[in-house]
Every structure is written in C-alpha cells, then in structure tokens.
Amino acid sequence: MTIGRLQDAKAGYPGRAPAAATRGGRSRRRLALRRDRLTYWAFLAPALLYLVAFFAYPVVRNVLISFQNYSITSLYTGAAPFAGLSNYRAIFDSGLFGGIVVTTAIFTVCSMAGQFVIGLGLAVFFSRRFPLNGVIRALLLLPWLLPMVASTTVWRWLLDQDSGALNRTLGALHVTAGTTPWLASPHLALVSVILVNIWVGIPFNMVILYGGLKEIPEELYEAAALDGTGPVSRFRYITWPLLRPVTGVVVVLGFVYTVKVIDIILVLTGGGPANGSLTLAVQSYKLSFENFAFGQGAAMSNVLIVIALIFAVIYLRINKQAFQSS
C-alpha cells in the first residue's frame, strides 16, 4: 500500500506531469507529496527501528569486538584495545578450526538430509485422507513445541551409556551388548546429536512440505490416475517437480537453522567428548562464555554469520524465482 502511494506521488511530480503545472496545483501537490513522504516513513519507521536495534547493532558490535582484545575486564572498564586480525588468526591457527568446520559440515548435511527425507515422507503420508490424520499430525509437532533444553535433557537420559533407556532396550533385545557409548565416544556423540537434531527438525520440514503438497492441484493426480501411472511415477513426475520451490525454501531455511544449532549440542555433549561434536556455533559460545575470550568468540560467530549469509542470499534468489514463476 505504501508503495502504491509513493507511485501516486511520483506521478504527481511536476517533471512527470507537465499537464498539471498550474501554480496552485503545484503547491497543493507539493503538500500532498510531503504528506505522502511522511506516511511512507511512518510506515517504515517501526521496521527500521527494529532492524537497527535488534539486527544491525548486534552485528556491527560483533564485528567490532572481533577486532578487539575484549576480555572480562572490558565489561567493567569499557576499554578493549584494538587487536587487528589477531582474534581471527587465533581461531584459524588454534589447530581446531579444520576439525570444527568438518564437524559442522557433517552435522549440517546429515541433519538436513535426515530431516528432509523423513519430513517429506511424513508429508506425503499425511496428504492422503485417513482417520485421525489431524490428531497424529498435531502430535508430530510436539518436538517443535517443547522447550529445547527440556527435551534434550530427556534425550541425554535416554542416551546414557549405563542406565539410558536406549541401551537398556537394545541390550534386552540382544541387538547390542547394551553398552554403546552414545554420548561418551567422540564419533558416536556426533551421530547422537545429529539424530536428536533430526528429531527436532522433522516437524518443521513436514509442515512446510505438507503445505507445498496441498498447493499441488488435485486434477493433476486425477489425470495421472486416468493415465494409469503408479505412485512412484506420480511422485517423480508430479509431486517432486511441483514441490521444487517449496523444497528450495525448506533446504535453505533448514541450513540456516541447522548450522547455528547450539542448545542441543550444549545440553547433550557440550561439544565433547574430546571436541567430537564441536561445531562453529558451540565453539563460538565456548570461546566467549567459558574462556571469556569475547574477541575470539565474536570472530568465530562472524565466520558463522558469513556462511549463513551466503545461504540466506541463495534463499532470497530461490524465493524470488518461486514468486515470479507462480
């Protein structure tokens, strides 16, 4: 609506509407123009204020801190000497960075793949009509509604090596010896945090993809059924191509949500053992709030922001294309 008004104002601009160039008309128009400008900024102001206060300021501050030697004393004195690139050098040369990037990549890719495949499967399943469909679908949203720290704490108990329900069950069924160190082995810890993160992310993927499925016209399936196509072909030639725009959105948003996951890993493993589940986000937290090296923590989170930003740009591109094609 604002944009529409602005265009009206532009149309009334003297240079563009020479036919209305009488003196009285001009000043009246100028007044109207000023009022329109005012309305325009009044509409923009809340959003701009919000963005500056809660987005621009923290990001700029974070960038500044990453170039400062910001210690716990800086919190009191406000003095943080300029440190150049030393914080970035410290995180890149720590000997951990390569491993952290690999762990973050494995965590993100595996989590997203698991969430997407299961989410899509459930979305396709629920797009058919059957009794209790709505109830079960609502129940599946639960992981999304529970406070993350609470549900992850329960997972920590379930995955406990000695008295966890998972090991007890697997042991009783003679699937394993019942002593799998789910959270206590550096390699399995990463698998465990991925599994829990998949569990958390399924509802998001399912809801968005379910919405996308509902958008696909029913007639296409009816026509396909008349042509005698099987369910696999229907998925391959109707569902999948028509779901592409939504898929793009789910994948890119999922990436941004996953790459920055911190609560699940902090509660389950704290990034351990022996840095086995240490991701960029967790290390950023640990540097800032365990080692109190705020400069290095800020540098690490800036690396994360850049990575997320690249994918956010991709998301906007995909979104634009999807918008234009529809």
Added chain:
Amino acid sequence: MNDFHRQSISTGTPWEPVVGYSRAVRVGPFIYVTGTTATDEAGRIVGPGDPYAQSVQALQFVASLVKSGSMSQSVVTWAQSDVNEQFMAGKAAMMINGPWQFPVLDQKAGLKYGVASIPVPTAGAAAKVPLGGEVWTVPVTSSARETAAAKVLACMNSSANQLAYAKANGYIPSLESAAKQIAVQSPQLAPFVTEVGTALSRTAEVGTAYPKIQTAIETALAAAVTGQQTPQAAMSAAQAAQ
C-alpha cells in the same frame, strides 16, 4: 553381594584407618581401585620433577580404568551432579565433590554416607584442594563506582550475610569465624571448612588463563579416556593449546 568375599588391600598410609580406606577392594569378581600418585605397575614413581611425564602417567591410569571396564566411559560426559547421582544410586563407593551436594544427598531417604578429608601425602600435611565458588571483586573503574562496589562487598562480607549466603548455596564462608560457626551447626561440613583454610584457588597460580587450561586438560582427559588419542599425544595437544 552378601555371598561375595571382601578383601582389602592397604599400603599403610596414615589416613587409611581414619576413613576406612583401602588402595583396592576386591568383592567377588569386582575390584575397586583408587588412583594415587604417578606410579608404574611396579609401584615406582614416574617422572619425578617432570609434570608432563606425571600427567601422561595419570592419563594412562584413568584411560586404563575405562579400558579394563573398571570405570564407565560415560565419565567423560559427567558433571559434578552426575557423579553425585552415581553415588546416590549406589554405583560409586566414594566421590570427590563439594558441599553444595548435601541438599541433594539429603533428599534421598535412608542414604547413609560419611565425609572425609582429601588424603595428604604425610600425616599432618595441609590438603591442597582446588577452591572454586564465587569470587567478589571490585573492578578498576571510577572512584565513585569503586566506593559503591566496596559498600556492597562490605555488606556481603558481614558474618550474618556470609552465613546466610553459604547456607543458601551450600558453600563455605570465607570468613574464618563464620566458617567455624557453620562447621559446628552442620558437622558434615567440618572437613570442608578445614580444607578451605589451606585450599588452592583455581586462579591463584594461572590467573585468567584458568579457563583455557581447564578446557585443554578436559579435552586431553576425554581424548585419552575414549581412546581418541594416546595419553602422550593428548597431553602434548593440551600443552600446545596453551
């Protein structure tokens, strides 16, 4: 368990009879072993005057406990409260923990336990336990702010407030008189009161580098215990992380 014959192995240190402690206790098929100094299988002290060699030996010992099945590998995920839970569940005969666990311990009806001081190398020597808890500081700011902060500190440091704060959080007051008072009121805190007198603050020697060192040692311990790295490699990595 009643069918199992109990066999204790002692080495005659002064505090063994005091707390009823043994180097190792064998009960049926179980052998409970305690860690001591950096000694090898033959009982010789490893690396005298060489902290690196001693640390490697200590890591080796802890890792071997997990490897032999004497200790669960999940210790690498434990916090102090987890250790406390293991003790309450009867899965640990002893634990090194802080006085803040007493409220939790006392919640379990019928749990019988005793408290003993950390052992010392020779009788009468002072225990050098690590001292944590909260530290109140007056940061260098403006003189008006510093005066105001000092006022708050003086208020917190009054005997009555220290006692109240310590009781609420399960801590030992830093005022000696208040600490003695709390030891009389709750006798189970008495060993802690004695230890706090000679304890070593975690930041006393290493200052603000403490969190970094702690992270490095924690990582080394986890790497050695999980078999990710040899004790030597883990300790070298910890040294390099400084």
